[in-house]
Each structure stands twice: as C-alpha cells, then as structure tokens.
Amino acid sequence: MDLLLDGFATALTPENLLFATLGVLLGTAVGVLPGIGPAMALALLLPVTYSVGPDSAIIMFAGIYYGGMYGGSTTSILLNTPGESSSVITAIEGNKMAKAGRAAQALATAAIGSFVAGTIATVLLWVLVPRVADIVVQLGAPSYFAIMLLAFFAVTMVLGSSKLRGFISLFLGLAIAMIGTQTGQARLTFDQPLLADGIDIVVVAVAIFAIGEALWVAAHLRRKPLEIIPVGQPWMSRSDWRRSWKPWLRGTAYGFPFGALPAGGAEVPTFLSYATEKKLSKHPEEFGKGAIEGVAGPEAANNASAAGTLLPLLTLGLPTTATAAVMLSAFEGYGIQPGPQLLDAEPGLVWGLLASLVIANALLLLINLPMAPLWAKLLRVPRPQLYAGILFFACLGAYTVNFQAFDLGLLLALGLLGLAMRRFALPVLPLIVAVILGPRLELQLTEALTISQGDVSTLWSEPVAIIVYALMALLAFVMGVGALRRRATETIIASRATESESDVEHESDVEQKESHR
Amino acid sequence: MNTPITDGPVVVAYAPDKFGRAALDHGVALARRDGVPLIIVNDTRGDAYVDKRFAGDEELATLERELSADGLTVSVRHDLVQDVAEAVVAVADAEAASLVVVGVRRRTAVGKALLGSVAQRVILDARCPVLAVKPD
Numbered sequence: 047m048d049l050l051l052d053g054f055a056t057a058l059t060p061e062n063l064l065f066a067t068l069g070v071l072l073g074t075a076v077g078v079l080p081g082i083g084p085a086m087a088l089a090l091l092l093p094v095t096y097s098v099g100p101d102s103a104i105i106m107f108a109g110i111y112y113g114g115m116y117g118g119s120t121t122s123i124l125l126n127t128p129g130e131s132s133s134v135i136t137a138i139e140g141n142k143m144a145k146a147g148r149a150a151q152a153l154a155t156a157a158i159g160s161f162v163a164g165t166i167a168t169v170l171l172w173v174l175v176p177r178v179a180d181i182v183v184q185l186g187a188p189s190y191f192a193i194m195l196l197a198f199f200a201v202t203m204v205l206g207s208s209k210l211r212g213f214i215s216l217f218l219g220l221a222i223a224m225i226g227t228q229t230g231q232a233r234l235t236f237d238q239p240l241l242a243d244g245i246d247i248v249v250v251a252v253a254i255f256a257i258g259e260a261l262w263v264a265a266h267l268r269r270k271p272l273e274i275i276p277v278g279q280p281w282m283s284r285s286d287w288r289r290s291w292k293p294w295l296r297g298t299a300y301g302f303p304f305g306a307l308p309a310g311g312a313e314v315p316t317f318l319s320y321a322t323e324k325k326l327s328k329h330p331e332e333f334g335k336g337a338i339e340g341v342a343g344p345e346a347a348n349n350a351s352a353a354g355t356l357l358p359l360l361t362l363g364l365p366t367t368a369t370a371a372v373m374l375s376a377f378e379g380y381g382i383q384p385g386p387q388l389l390d391a392e393p394g395l396v397w398g399l400l401a402s403l404v405i406a407n408a409l410l411l412l413i414n415l416p417m418a419p420l421w422a423k424l425l426r427v428p429r430p431q432l433y434a435g436i437l438f439f440a441c442l443g444a445y446t447v448n449f450q451a452f453d454l455g456l457l458l459a460l461g462l463l464g465l466a467m468r469r470f471a472l473p474v475l476p477l478i479v480a481v482i483l484g485p486r487l488e489l490q491l492t493e494a495l496t497i498s499q500g501d502v503s504t505l506w507s508e509p510v511a512i513i514v515y516a517l518m519a520l521l522a523f524v525m526g527v528g529a530l531r532r533r534a535t536e537t538i539i540a541s542r543a544t545e546s547e548s549d550v551e552h553e554s555d556v557e558q559k560e561s562h563r
Numbered sequence: 564m565n566t567p568i569t570d571g572p573v574v575v576a577y578a579p580d581k582f583g584r585a586a587l588d589h590g591v592a593l594a595r596r597d598g599v600p601l602i603i604v605n606d607t608r609g610d611a612y613v614d615k616r617f618a619g620d621e622e623l624a625t626l627e628r629e630l631s632a633d634g635l636t637v638s639v640r641h642d643l644v645q646d647v648a649e650a651v652v653a654v655a656d657a658e659a660a661s662l663v664v665v666g667v668r669r670r671t672a673v674g675k676a677l678l679g680s681v682a683q684r685v686i687l688d689a690r691c692p693v694l695a696v697k698p699d
Contacts, residue, residue, distance in 0.1 A: 125612065270607075271617045274615075428611045
C-alpha cells in the first residue's frame, strides 16, 4: 500500500503529469487514425528515451497504449473503419448505431466503458503484479525458456489466419535478431563492422511499423473518401446506462485474462464479448441494427486487455502485443531488465507506472467524452502530409540511435520488408516479438545449459517447463484437429457450391487488416 | 448577367456546403434560362479518410433526380482525381461548356499561405467564362 502511495507521488509530479497528458493525447490521435497505431507511435518515440527519465517515458508510453484503445472506437463508430485492430468488433454495432442517429450514445458507452474496464483492470494489476512476481521469481532458466517458446508459439499460431504466414514472420524476426556478435562469434554480419553490434531494435521497429506502413499507404494513396457521420456531444440516457453496465463488467472479465495470456491481444476477447452480449441480450432483435451492448462489451474488453498485457510484461518480461513488445525494448534501452526482479529492483518505476494508469484513464475520459467530434476532424488530414511527417520522424529516430548513415540504409531495407509483409499479408507481431525476445531466449538457453554443463535434459527438469510444453503440445493438437476438420467441411462445401469465389476476395481483406496489427 | 455566347452546357463545381449550393443555384437558373444541359462536378483527391467537400452518392443522386424532374438535362461527375481544379477545367473543355460556375469562400491570411484555392485556379485556367458566386 505504501508502495502504491509512493507510486501516486511519482505519477503526480508536474513533470510526469505532463508526460501522461502528452501520452494520452498522442495515443488518442494515433488510435483515431486508421493504419497508425500505438505500436508505431511508440516505435517513433523510442529515441525520446535517450533524454527523458525512465519513469516519465514509461508513463507516457502507457498513456499512448491506453489512448490508442480509446481512439480506435471513434473511427469505428463514425466511419465504420476500425482505427485499431482491437476496435474491429466495435464497428459492427457502433456504426449501425451511428447510422440510426445514436452516434452520441455509442461514443459515450465506448468511452465510459473503457474507463470502467481500464480502472478495474488497473486495480487488478495492483493486486496481481506483486503476487505473480513473487511466484515467477522462483522460476529457473529452463522454465523461462519454455515460457518464451510458448509466447512465440502462441503469437504465431493462435492469432492470425494463416499459420504458415505466422511462422514466416517469426523466423524472419529470429534471423534479424541473430545478426551481430553478442554471443562472441560473428553471425550474419557479412564481415560488415557496422553490423557487429546487431541491428538496433529502434531501427527494426520504426522500419516495420512506420516505413512499411508509409510505403503501403503510398501505394494506395487515393481512395474514395468515406462518409463520416456527424455527431454532437456524446451522452447516454438512463436506459442506455442500464443496458451498458453489465456488458462493461463482462467485457472486463474477458479482456483482462486474455491480455495477460501469452497469446494475448485484444481481438479474441472483443470477439468473445460481442458473442456473449448477443446471446444474453434482452434485445436480440437489435443486434445487427445497432445494439448498445455490442459496443459496450467489446470496448470494455479491449481496454481491460491492454491493462492485462502489462501483467506478463512487468512480471515475466514477456510482451504479448506489438505495443508491449516496443515498450519492453524501451525498458531495455534504460538498461532495466523487465522480469521477476523488476519489482524489487525498480519499485518506484513499477508503482509509478501502475498509479499513472489510473490517472491516464481519468484523463482519457475527460478528453474523449467531450471532444470526440474534434478528434474525428483528424481524419481530414491528407495522407501525403501525414505520412511525410511520419517518415521524417522515422528517419530522425533511426539516425539518432548511432548517428550512422548506415542505419538509414538498414531502415529503408527493413521498411521494404515491412511493405512486402503487408503486401503478402504476413502478420507483424511474430516478427517484432521474435526480434525482441530472440536474444533473451538464447540467453536463457545458454544459461540453462551452462548450469547443467551441456546436458540437454535440463530443459524439461522443472515442473513449470513440463506443464508449458504439455500445453504447447495440446494447443498444437487442438489446432491440428481444427484445421483438418475445417478442411473436411471446406471440401464438402466446395463440392456443393462452385460460385463462392467472392469469398476469396473478402478473406484477403480480412488478412490485410490483421497484418496491420 | 451575360448570356452565354455558345450553347454548350453549364458546368457547376459543387460541394455539399453553402458555397457549393450557391454555385449550384446560379448554375441551375442559367441552364434553365438558356435551355442548355447542366453538369455537376464534385470530385476529390481522395488522399484523406474524410473529405467534407465530397458529397455522398445518395445526396448527388437526389439532386440529379430533383433537377431533371422538370426537363433540365443533368449529369453528375463524382470521381477520384489527381487535382480537383484541373478536373473541373477538363470537364468544361471536353464538353465545350459555355460557362463554369464556382462558389468562392472567404480565406484567412493563414489559409491563403498554407492552402491553394480550387475556385481561384478554375477562374484562371478555364477557357470559357467563369461565374464566381457567393452565398447570400
């Protein structure tokens, strides 16, 4: 408790309040704009960590993460284009509500629901982070190795529509992570002294998120503008409140655990929340025509999952979303090792962050509820100007890492890789998680093998490790069976109907959205 | 007001606001008086997610229906283009228009410094007479 109060003291200093405000404003902005997400914003801001203290930077980053979840809903509701992958579900009912003239209520239930969920989830973090940290501190290197493998496996297999694409992305990331001489011998350096230190994570993240996206947008510059639905001040009637509060709580209950799982992310819980609300609703006839429950639940779920993501990040040093992965590299930029020792080594930082989450949430409610129509104006910014700015900051960020022009060449090359990944619908998340976790995975493996003096059986010598491997085998089995079953039904359907070609196009659309995650 | 010298159509550069509305009203009145067709142009560069000067498909369809109800020949151009002013002038050239009607808006000093004006470029570039109107 004292630690939490100290945390509030840290978070409430004028400087940190300023950074929190900056973070939530930036986060909302990037959340509103489709294609630009909190992960890209964080990647572009990583160079900030050179000149700002760790607590301020992390507080700002958390504000951006939460803000992105709020902002995404505005675009989903008013434009039927999700600003964030986590708001895809919101668009289903939210846009229908807006078309029926209930945009104000949809925005209100999204913002208040996000606030409620974010606050409950943050309190859960206060309770859980110290307890989980106490447990995981006892884990040895073999267990860590297993848990990291599980994370790789989960971000690759569970999320995304194509396992093959997931693994291609994962191994591309691991290959990039190998470059350098960290292990004593030169790997993939091509006798290039500038590659001896490996490729800095800032360069990789900025290239994949910012350059890749900018090139992708440049290739699709002119598109028919969408019709935006005009909206006034968000508000809710008494019956809207009555219909919203239960979905908020249920959404939180879905979002937090899924965010905390290694296969986290906000897509699965938002979908589950939507399905649940549809089933439980007293107004099932309204679903598909703009039911407020279908906005309240998923919006609560995505914010709760954003908070849940911080649990494995702070206790295990395990990122489960792209944004969390970039946050992790920010910690490492300060020489702070996120993991079980983090809470003991940096209590001020962790509790300051946890306290600032509540403040960020309150700020977000304040700036989002009255100002949603104002944020929607951001959508009028012409893409050429917007992306020119992003490219500028991307190059600046990549250059300031080492002040080497060579890094700009790398930036361009990896940016082209990012473009190709979007073109071929490869998910970005496995790559970025692999680049960040790859070296640490290797470290745990070396450590485990050093202790056991080269005996490989040490890898399954700990009960936690065995459980994790069993879990992975189970997951693989379930998914294998699922895939076989789907293939069987597909064959039957294909033999019945031959005119289902329109489906193919739709599928590639969905994949493209996912690759933007 | 000048009588158009040729009997080519009247081209209206339209936007769903009071300036576009004023241009449309004058264009309709002139097309009716001279018995020439009316062409409504509402184009966009399509480089932002939302362009408030790009009318909805439905709105333009309603306009077309209402205006053509009493015998006026109306056609609508509603496209993605590289440059809106250029597109308006190109339509006027291609259709041998007798007149182009544009709505002109007040511009602030900052606006003038930062942004171009579609109306100004149409007025300067068009090869036929241009009528610049202001809302009441």
